[in-house]
Amino acid sequence: MQTVPNHQVDNLQIEDDRTGLSVECLKRAFLDNLFYVQGKFPKIATKNDYYMALAYTVRDRLLQRWINTAVIYTERASRTVSYLSAEFLMGPHLGNNLVNLGIYDQVKQAVSELGLDLEDLLEQEEEPGLGNGGLGRLAACYLDSMATLEIPSLGYGIRYEFGIFDQDIRDGWQVEITDKWLHCGNPWEIARPEWEVYVRLGGHTEAYTDEHGRYRVRWIPFQVIKGVPHDTPILGYKTNTANTLRLWTAEAPESFDFAAFNSGDYLGAVQEKMVSENLSKVLYPNDDSSQGKRLRLAQQIFFVSCSLQDMIRIVFRQNVPLEKFHEKFVVQLNDTHPAIAVAELMRLLIDEHDMGWDQAWQITQKSLAYTNHTLLPEALERWPISLFRELLPRHLEIIYEINYHFLEEVKAKFPGDSDRLRRMSLIDESGEKYVRMAHLACVGSHSINGVAALHTKLLQQDVLRDFYQMYPEKFNNKTNGVTPRRFIVLSNPRLTNLISSKIGDNWIKHLEDLKHLEAFVDDPEFCSQWRSIKSAIKQDLVAYIAQQNGITVNPDSIFDIQAKRFHEYKRQHLNALHIITLYNRIKANPDIDITPRTFIFGGKAAPGYYMAKLIIKLLNSIGDVVNNDPDVRDRLKVVFLKDYSVKFAQRVYPAADLSEQISMAGKEASGTGNMKFALNGALTIGTLDGANVEIREEVGEDNFFIFGLTAPEVYALKARGYRPLDYYHSNRELKAVIDRIASGHFSHGDTKLFKPLLDSLLYRDEYLLFADYQAYIDCQDRVSQVYRDRDRWTRMSILNAARMGKFSSDRSIRDYCQDIWNIKPVPIELGECIQAKE
Ligand code: NTF
Structure with a gap:
């Protein structure tokens, strides 16, 4: 969609009720949101209405920073980190945003002057449990730190309708209950349907020769899914930087198949919609294990393809030539869940944007970096070739070709070592054939890191030993950290x-x-x-x-x-x-x-x-x-x-x-x-x-x-x-x-x-x-x-x-920025075009 330049609104002043931070202003804004957004007034408002009114009041204050940030990043085409993660375990937003805006005490006073208790309202928030544990929470801490350090960044993931299950204990046993975090609405996100993208699944490929006589491949999918981004602002602590967490929901491309509907097959018409929406329906509740389920692989390609297409859109919008994709973006893979990015970026560059193999491979390797989070063998993801062929026929071809070039490299470096070839291949052929996602991630990335010194050492000596011998320069350690804002200031x-x-x-x-x-x-x-x-x-x-x-x-x-x-x-x-x-x-x-x-x-x-x-x-x-x-x-x-x-x-x-x-x-x-x-x-x-x-x-x-x-x-x-x-x-x-x-x-x-x-x-x-x-x-x-x-x-x-x-x-x-991302802070001034009256 085109943006429409309109110079009459260039000097628009946002009313201070949407930006002001004084207690009086916050009170007015709160009542205003209760009335005009929640459609309630104090006599009939529920606790949740009050929570929502407060959340919108805080969100308004984020928006000013968020839009300023976006304007500056776009103007400068700033180098940006893309953090690809199947999980973001954000925790409640309200309290954290109050801390990061530096208005906790004012808001506490404002609501208390209205006869309400802030702790009570904070309790109302249903947290987005879009992660299992450490891996997802780490992603959330990193978003907080990137915003605080003024590092341009985008978190990309899936907007699961059902996050991690709620746990009840009955007779001492765990009982799982579905988590309906979206039940009362989510005031922190904004849908961006204008940036929807399409992801293909299944079908087959066909070779053809293009008008320049080049060998090309066309992928005729069985199914196409629409991805719609939902954006959440991520504010840094006492900075003006507000970065974006962009989560994708899956939808059927048309909400209705009219042909089927007209022929009287109403349920058949709705069927496709149901199947498509399943993709972002539920978070897999496994921590440290992988079960090789079809829907999970579909989720991975879904959010990875959506995100890479979105990055390419941004590259074009900012007039960066696609050949410089890796200068605009560095893409951090949070474990192997997004490792299919190696094949998908190759496919996008070659099949969709006419690039040659060698150049596409250079760009892919220079863009991608891989973090490993586990030493457990059962957690190392492998996908049966049969499943891969059925769901991602084009990606399988690309992986075979990457593997061919890669094994040639291994042969050149370690001549006559056939056992090593077998061990390092992207394809496990010891029994039923599998694609080894960690190997794909290692080969397709310029950096491989562990998350603590001992862990990195054990990766080098054991789990990824062959890859360490092949590419010692790719390996580095980045010991995890946690955000002091949430885990001490707020808590x-x-x-x-x-x-x-x-x-x-x-x-x-x-x-x-x-x-x-x-x-x-x-x-x-x-x-x-x-x-x-x-x-x-x-x-x-x-x-x-x-x-x-x-x-x-x-x-x-x-x-x-x-x-x-x-x-x-x-x-x-x-x-x-x-x-x-x-x-x-x-x-x-x-x-x-x-x-x-x-x-x-x-x-x-x-x-x-x-x-x-x-x-x-x-x-x-x-x-x-x-x-x-x-x-x-x-x-x-x-x-x-x-x-x-x-x-x-x-x-x-x-x-x-x-x-x-x-x-x-x-x-x-x-x-x-x-x-x-x-x-x-x-x-x-x-x-x-x-x-x-x-x-x-x-x-x-x-x-x-x-x-x-x-x-x-x-x-x-x-x-x-x-x-x-x-x-x-x-x-x-x-x-x-x-x-x-x-x-x-x-x-x-x-x-x-x-x-x-x-x-x-x-x-x-x-x-x-x-x-x-x-x-x-x-x-x-x-x-x-x-x-x-x-x-x-x-x-x-x-x-x-x-x-x-x-x-x-x-x-x-800071360590990631220095050693892997090569990226510097971009401070945000609250610019004139949307400067608020204070
Ligand atoms: C977890 N990995 C590890 O088990 C934790 O030790 C570590 O602190 C976190 O990652 C964050 O790095 C996983 O959850 C997974 F999925 F990789 F197995």
Whole structure:
């Protein structure tokens, strides 16, 4: 669609009710939006109406910055990062936008003068759960940091109608409920139907010769899907930059097939619409595993093709020649979910824009960069060739050709090494044939990065070893980070105020400045303030637990929290073994002196992951027994908080004393929860896995509870032949724990319920719980000892927070900009054409 120049509106002044930040102005705007957008007035307004009115009031203030940003990026044709991700786990927008606009307090006052409570309105927001866990949340933190650092960027993904399921707990089991996040409308997005694009699926290809006598391929699809972008502004912290998150919805190209309708086949006509809209219907709820489902591959090509076509549109609009695509855009692939971009960009350049193979390949490689997020073999995506041929016949041809050229390169570099060719091929031919998406991503990108130092090292030595030997220069590490805006300023205002009262508020944009807190670590006044804030926050969680779970919790106990997706490698069941160990000690000796603990769990399991769901059931069952056993005398409590989400996480991190990061070494790529806990002053008990290694380096070994086998020790033990039964027979406490579960003590006498879990531990124990058991218990005993020394614990807590500077996502993004993206900030002035009257 053409834009229409109109000089009469060039000097348009936006009314200050849409931009002003004073309390009076905010009040007026709020009532105005309640009336004119929600169509309500106070007498009949619901809480949701008030939330919506406030959201629109805030959105108006974003729009001014958003449009200014777009104008400047367009005028300057700024180099832009395209962050391609199947998941963006944004969390609630309202609070974050208030923080980033710097108007939290004004808005609080404005709504309170209207008789409303801001916290109440914030609670109303249904968060867009468009991600599973760490990978999607990382994408969201990176958008926040890119906007804050004034880096031109676009996040591209899918606007799932149903995000991650809501979790209920019934009789201790997880039950999944569909998430209707769009139910009450979404005030944060704007649909842009004028930028719709079409994506082809299925059918076949035909070769032909074009008018210049060149060999060309035409793709005749079976189906065409329309992608419609929905844009959400992403505001930086106290900057004028507002970047864009652009999510695609799938629609049928025509909402009606009139031919079918006229012939009386109404349902047939609607059929195509239904099939097309399925594409953006639901987020796959698997974390760290891939099932090779057709619809999932269709989702991947859908959002990747939409996004690349959109970038090409922008390139043309800004008068950049297509040959300079890679100068305008750098495209970061968030894991292999968007890796089909390698073949799709080639196809667009060659088939649709008449480019030759070699030039298209240069542009593709120079544009794309790949981040790997996992070491789990079952999470490495592979698609059966048959599925690929059926859905993406043209892409398969292109992949075969890329593979041909690539294997020639391998042969030239490693002559006579046929085994290497087999291992590195883009096609797995060991049995049924598959396309290996990680290999495609490695070959098609100029950069390959891991997400923590250890993870990158293990990629180089193990998972992607052949590719490291082939292209050592492509490999680099980018340790993950988290945004301090959401994960401390918004979620922990009390700690934020205390910190800022001592060191100013520069640390919010420069997290390394937290180190200035170290000067106060011996100041008794400061330490006591630090402690009383933690204790007040714990009180709040106590109230929440009482209301949600009906469990009374001792606020002076250690709040020992493990909150993350459920997976055997993350070892929530190792935590369970510790709880039962303490319980057994109490049962054997009811007067034993034990430091009181509250074990708190949160997290979802993939609906099809039986063992993870059984672990949830086990934790709830242990809770039922331990929480009600009079011998325990409230020294231990086990709480499972259902439906863990970003909103909920913000409540949980600030309340933790102890953060559980106990994955088997060599399995957790990075972890980011570990960072959020420590930033809020929790101490970590953890293995030398993922980013734990670097967190420990930063906070110092004295301030970190480390235990367990290292990654090389894990490999060595497995190579020697690991026999979990030996540990069971030789460790008295471990045996008692397992026997206690087996006896049906936590399952009303049912000895079968947990048998699958116990058998998997006794006879396989893939994640070495038994091997790490004793070290874990000893370490937990040390935790309990140290906690008794309140001054020492407080000191350690302060030092943890003070030394977390490295783990800001701002640092990660600066590293990406420097080493991979070659991109510089573009500051935004609030320009004249849409300057507001203040
Ligand atoms: C996750 N990967 C890893 O399991 C986490 O350790 C890491 O912190 C996050 O990515 C972010 O980098 C995945 O969810 C996936 F999908 F790649 F397996």
